[in-house]
Amino acid sequence: MPRKERIHVTQRPDGQWQGKKEGAERASVVSSTQREAVQGSTDLAKKNGQAQVLIHGRDGKIRDEHTYGSDPYPPKG
Numbered sequence: 526m527p528r529k530e531r532i533h534v535t536q537r538p539d540g541q542w543q544g545k546k547e548g549a550e551r552a553s554v555v556s557s558t559q560r561e562a563v564q565g566s567t568d569l570a571k572k573n574g575q576a577q578v579l580i581h582g583r584d585g586k587i588r589d590e591h592t593y594g595s596d597p598y599p600p601k602g
Contacts, residue, residue, distance in 0.1 A: 529594070530576040532566045534559065536583055544569065544578070567591065 531547040536559070544554030544566030554565035563580055570576035575594035582588045 528575075529592070530570070530573050531579060532570055532576060533579045533581060534562050534566050535581045535585070567593070 532544050532553070533547060534542060534544050534554075537543050537552075537555075542556055542559045542562035543552035544562050545552040553569055554562050556562045556565060559580075563578065566578045570578050570591070570593045573593075577593070578591045579587050580589040580591075
């Protein structure tokens with residue numbers, strides 16, 4: 526099974542919101558609102574097939590996550 530790509534939506538020090546692939550140096554999505562950053566990250570995740578979008582609050586803690594592609598939940602068995 527290919528490794529699932531993870532995209533984190535976080536607030537930048539300048540107040541803007543970004544969608545950044547885990548391990549990347551630069552953000553793939555930058556916008557002025559969290560909603561727009563989530564939408565752009567979701568579009569990117571759907572294009573990639575196997576991806577997870579992790580949405581962080583202003584405090585940096587993950588508050589929501591969405592998986593796109595084949596999600597093994599609920600697990601078989």
